Amino acid sequence: MQTSRLCKIGIGAPLSGRGAPLGREMMQAAGIAVVEANETSNAAGIRLEAWVLDDAVDPEEGRTIAHRFADDDAVLAIIGHYNSNVTLATAPIYLERSLPLVAPIVSNPKLTESGWTNVFRFTNRDDVTAAAITRYLRDERQKASAIVVETQTVYGSSMSAQFVTAWKAVGGTVINHHQVSEGCEDFVALVNGFSGDADLVFYGGTFEGAPLLKEMRTQRYMQLFAAGDGCWDVGNFLVPAGRSATEGEGVIVLSACPEIGKVAGSSDFAMRYERQFGPITNYAVNSFDATMTVVEAICAAARRGALVRAGVLECLRGINRTGIAYPTPVRWDSRGDNMAAVTALHIVRGGHFHQVASI
Structure with a gap:
């Protein structure tokens, strides 16, 4: 044999x-x-x-x-x-x-x-997902001004920089851009200094998103909280954020694939x-x-x-394969990026992420 x-x-x-x-x-x-x-x-x-x-x-x-x-x-x-x-x-x-x-x-x-x-x-890619969420925030949510909070990691810096570029490209303004250290959990002073004129807070990072959002709601800062896919995470964002994710204007979190079942x-x-x-x-x-x-x-x-x-x-x-993450077949462009990839946007409802757009 x-x-x-x-x-x-x-x-x-x-x-x-x-x-x-x-x-x-x-x-x-x-x-x-x-x-x-x-x-x-x-x-x-x-x-x-x-x-x-x-x-x-x-x-x-x-x-x-x-x-x-x-x-x-x-x-x-x-x-x-x-x-x-x-x-x-x-x-x-x-x-x-x-x-x-x-x-x-x-x-x-x-x-x-x-x-x-x-x-x-x-x-x-971060530049693609940033362009998707900024268009949604401007066209669907009519937002115009943002505070940006960036965790100083490779991902946090990239996601925040790409958001700022895309946000300005659609006519948005950045009121302040703050950097925080990875592992930071005390955001009292930072949130206390947030401008009331901002329409939203955009967060680029992962683990610091939940404590930042909770402090915002504790201080009754109820503007929309928007985030990259570092926060599209049940264990590190959704669960610790708790009811803060549905208070005020809630949250909009992007992901680089549709929710299960789509x-x-x-x-x-x-x-x-x-x-x-x-x-x-x-x-x-x-x-x-x-x-x-x-x-x-x-x-x-x-x-x-x-x-x-x-x-x-x-x-x-030369792959051309239909999978379960994206609705169209996996194919690579000349750089090696997946032409099937999409960006999905989610709110939180009933303790779960709920997809509201796919771009």
Whole structure:
């Protein structure tokens, strides 16, 4: 009997530290994809394995595990990393070793603007999502002036800068632009200094969004709270924000994929995920779909007799696959951005995110 060839998919994600819940969900969703793919991949004569390593949201640790992936010839592609700073640090290593990299969640424009020919972004970019939310705020909510609060991280700085650029492009004004440190929880003085003339507060960052919003409502600052997809997160924003998310003008939070049920197949996957790990809280659908896209490229390379990294990369470049994250087929533009990606906008209702627009 012919033995199936082992093909590994490296998965780099934060499994320790503050980002661990997000990394675990990414890992678990990708793992489901590999398990399910193995039920059909034998037709291509291969056996798939997910090899997961913890990058701890640390660029140096990311580089260390990137070399470990790259040194194993059985690793044919990478899913990762969760965070922009780690992914930007590791992409050159993967390029040097001809390893295809598919980033399910990373939104920093530099990922596909740096000339790395092995990189593919599954989600939308910060400049694209910023343009979507600013048009909505101006056209649908008739907002004109904003206070911007930015957490000083790679993601927070990128999302905030892109919002400011897009906001000014549609005629909006920025009254103040504040920077806060990652991990900050005391926003009393900051909110006390907010101008009453602003129509909204835009927050670019992740973990500081909930305490900022709660302080706004405590001080009866009831203007709209708008945020990037760092706050499209049940565990780190929705739950700790509590009723603050529905007080005053509420919130509008963007995401780089539609909510569960808007795309065929996403509800079925969510049920499979929940049976094993509990409810989806973040980008599990993107992680599953990105991994299945890599699986299809590996199987295509096997059928062509080109089951090496360069062969997988060639098949990945030509992918045209209908998944469950987006309504149209996954295809890459010349930079490696996914032309199927969309931006969704959500309010909070009844303790849940509720999609109000898809752009």
